[in-house]
Amino acid sequence: MPNKLKRTGTRNKRISARDKFLKGIHQKNRQVLEKSLFELTAAYNIGREASYAADLRNCLKILVDGIADLMSVEIVSVMLMDRYEEGLVLEFSKGLGNEITKEKVRLGHGIAGWIAQTGEALLIKDIKKDVRFSRRGGKYYTDSLLSVPLKINKKVIGVINVNNKVTRDIFEEEDMDVLRKVAGLAAAAIESARLQEEAVARDETRLEFISNISHELRTPLSCINEGVSLVLDGVTGKINSKQKEFLASVKNNIERLKRLVSELLELAKVESRITRMRRSLFDVVQLIEGVVASMGPLVKDKKISLKKTLPDKNIQIWADPDKLSQVLTNLIDNAMKYNKPKGIVEVSMDESAKTVNINIRDTGIGIPEEDIKKIFDRFYRVEASAKSKTRGAGIGLSIINEIIKKHRGNISVDSEVGKGSRFTVTLPKDLRAENR
Ligand code: ADP
Numbered sequence: 544m545p546n547k548l549k550r551t552g553t554r555n556k557r558i559s560a561r562d563k564f565l566k567g568i569h570q571k572n573r574q575v576l577e578k579s580l581f582e583l584t585a586a587y588n589i590g591r592e593a594s595y596a597a598d599l600r601n602c603l604k605i606l607v608d609g610i611a612d613l614m615s616v617e618i619v620s621v622m623l624m625d626r627y628e629e630g631l632v633l634e635f636s637k638g639l640g641n642e643i644t645k646e647k648v649r650l651g652h653g654i655a656g657w658i659a660q661t662g663e664a665l666l667i668k669d670i671k672k673d674v675r676f677s678r679r680g681g682k683y684y685t686d687s688l689l690s691v692p693l694k695i696n697k698k699v700i701g702v703i704n705v706n707n708k709v710t711r712d713i714f715e716e717e718d719m720d721v722l723r724k725v726a727g728l729a730a731a732a733i734e735s736a737r738l739q740e741e742a743v744a745r746d747e748t749r750l751e752f753i754s755n756i757s758h759e760l761r762t763p764l765s766c767i768n769e770g771v772s773l774v775l776d777g778v779t780g781k782i783n784s785k786q787k788e789f790l791a792s793v794k795n796n797i798e799r800l801k802r803l804v805s806e807l808l809e810l811a812k813v814e815s816r817i818t819r820m821r822r823s824l825f826d827v828v829q830l831i832e833g834v835v836a837s838m839g840p841l842v843k844d845k846k847i848s849l850k851k852t853l854p855d856k857n858i859q860i861w862a863d864p865d866k867l868s869q870v871l872t873n874l875i876d877n878a879m880k881y882n883k884p885k886g887i888v889e890v891s892m893d894e895s896a897k898t899v900n901i902n903i904r905d906t907g908i909g910i911p912e913e914d915i916k917k918i919f920d921r922f923y924r925v926e927a928s929a930k931s932k933t934r935g936a937g938i939g940l941s942i943i944n945e946i947i948k949k950h951r952g953n954i955s956v957d958s959e960v961g962k963g964s965r966f967t968v969t970l971p972k973d974l975r976a977e978n979r
Contacts, residue, residue, distance in 0.1 A: 590728025603635035687713035878905035
């Protein structure tokens with residue numbers, strides 16, 4: 544029995560040694576896993592933060608600072624492929640002296656040029672032994688360097704280089720793993736910031752072009768208009784009724800052209816990424832009251848009754864008051880324009896916890912179902928209204944749609960041909976929460 548006990552004791556001892564060994568591996572694995580998870584999370588946070596940056600410069604600054612912090616290194620630089628894909632240009636760096644120039648590194652030349660050409664990462668433990676290296680400035684404590692490519696769909700868009708570990712150690716494989724993790728997300732953030740900048744630049748050129756054209760058109764149009772008015776008013780001598788009729792039609796068409804030109808400019812402005820809504824906090828009920836009151840003279844002309852059913856209290860929302868007035872004026876104007884004689888237009892509103900809904904209902908000609916989606920397209924007019932004498936170029940609703948989109952709202956239409964239509968604008972009350 545004591546023997547048995549002894550044996551069991553030995554076995555226990557043996558098991559516990561094995562357990563200890565396994566526990567050791569387990570702990571090591573756990574540490575590796577935890578480290579990897581920490582790096583992944585940190586890389587994700589850096590990439591996410593960079594993708595929110597306002598422009599490319601800020602995006603690169605967030606990346607460079609984030610990498611320096613995560614990897615405890617003193618020098619980080621990002622080089623990006625130029626537009627013609629001939630070489631790399633140093634776009635942003637930390638820890639490199641001012642002596643660094645922005646000269647282009649051609650593909651295949653130097654470390655970065657080699658990475659850009661091959662698409663492979665490089666971990667160099669002793670730079671002196673590497674013929675590709677040429678010192679570009681900065682103060683290097685060690686002869687170790689780490690560079691990884693920035694890739695989008697296997698295409699190299701740039702290179703990230705890091706030097707000088709704070710600990711003054713040389714770089715190891717695990718450092719390369721960390722940098723690779725960040726590089727994947729960094730490339731996506733950089734690409735999106737670049738595309739965004741290009742799109743904004745295109746918008747600026749387009750807007751400037753349209754502004755110039757509209758100015759060039761409006762000036763002579765105003766001159767023609769004035770001349771025609773003078774003749775019509777008899778300032779240049781008496782005119783007969785036939786001449787009056789023709790000139791009145793000319794004046795009408797000049798007005799149409801002027802409206803078209805300013806609508807086109809307005810559309811280009813609201814469509815452009817550079818135009819932002821000027822949001823402020825205001826009482827939307829009061830704003831609607833004001834818009835309805837301003838339509839008074841038009842109502843009299845058209846013999847249409849304009850009603851309003853509004854809540855008897857203040858409802859504050861964050862929006863651009865001028866743009867919202869423009870939306871409502873336009874919708875009410877349409878509701879009157881496409882109405883029947885002695886028709887009704889009613890403006891009402893209700894609210895939910897997070898939104899307000901503004902309805903503009905008319906008893907007009909209605910919109911065929913197949914046209915409802917298309918009326919928000921530029922220049923689209925329903926056949927019946929295009930054939931009728933109602934003025935319009937089919938731009939108003941596209942402008943409205945853009946303004947509402949920029950408010951993260953929605954516009955919907957309910958209509959029945961011959962009976963009337965209802966346009967509902969839904970807007971979030973507090974847009975500040977969605978500023979990003
Ligand atoms: P337009 O200057 O032609 O009025 P909009 O973009 O404002 O341009 O409207 C596009 C088209 O949608 C109009 O031409 C018309 O056919 C139709 N539409 C808009 N509002 C109404 C409405 N309240 N009732 C019927 N049709 C409408």
